[in-house]
Amino acid sequence: MLGSGGIVVLDETVSIVEFALRTIRFYQHESCGWCIPCREGTDWIKKTLTRFHAGGGTKKDIDNVQYIAENMMGRTFCPLGDAAAMPTLGFVKKFRSEFEEYLAGARPANPLIQIQPVGEPEHAGATSPWLTSPSS
Ligand code: SF4
Numbered sequence: 001m002l003g004s005g006g007i008v009v010l011d012e013t014v015s016i017v018e019f020a021l022r023t024i025r026f027y028q029h030e031s032c033g034w035c036i037p038c039r040e041g042t043d044w045i046k047k048t049l050t051r052f053h054a055g056g057g058t059k060k061d062i063d064n065v066q067y068i069a070e071n072m073m074g075r076t077f078c079p080l081g082d083a084a085a086m087p088t089l090g091f092v093k094k095f096r097s098e099f100e101e102y103l104a105g106a107r108p109a110n111p112l113i114q115i116q117p118v119g120e121p122e123h124a125g126a127t128s129p130w131l132t133s134p135s136s
Contacts, residue, residue, distance in 0.1 A: 016095040017102045020065075020088065021049040027084035038081035041072040045088055052102070062099045066092045 010019060028042035045068055052061050065088060072085040092099065098106075 015102070015107075016091055016098040017049070017053055020091040021046070021053050023087050023091075024049060024084065027080065030080060031084070032080075035075075035077045035081065037072045037075040038077075038084065041068050041081065042084050044068050045084075052099070057099075057103055059100070059103060062092055062096060 008019075024042060024046045028046045031038050031042050033039040045065055048057075048061050048065055048068075051057060069085040069088040069092070072081045073089075074082065076082065
């Protein structure tokens with residue numbers, strides 16, 4: 001159980017780093033932007049995980065993602081903020097070792113998301129439909 005009550009079954013080949021990014025992309029896209037913790041929190045987590053996923057992450061990013069998500073909890077007008085924060089906290093608390101292994105160079109053999117390396121436009125050469133929506 002990672003968060004808001006939805007159930008997603010993943011096998012061991014799925015990278016939690018990738019899945020965390022896919023999940024926060026959804027919530028950032030769905031945020032109406034009315035309250036600051038949700039609007040800024042989902043955006044900062046998405047940006048941090050995008051950079052992390054692209055190879056520009058640091059160990060501090062893992063702590064920052066957790067810190068941001070903890071500060072979203074209970075501070076938003078509707079449940080979307082909590083729904084975004086809860087799975088994010090689950091990812092970094094229960095699968096921290098996967099984030100650390102990712103930093104050490106472990107990458108999924110069949111990535112779900114193609115993200116350009118740090119320094120290049122996020123959508124240049126995108127091959128995934130997750131990267132082609134106007135607001136992602
Ligand atoms: S928590 Fe709800 S009201 Fe607040 S910005 Fe997110 S979607 Fe909008």
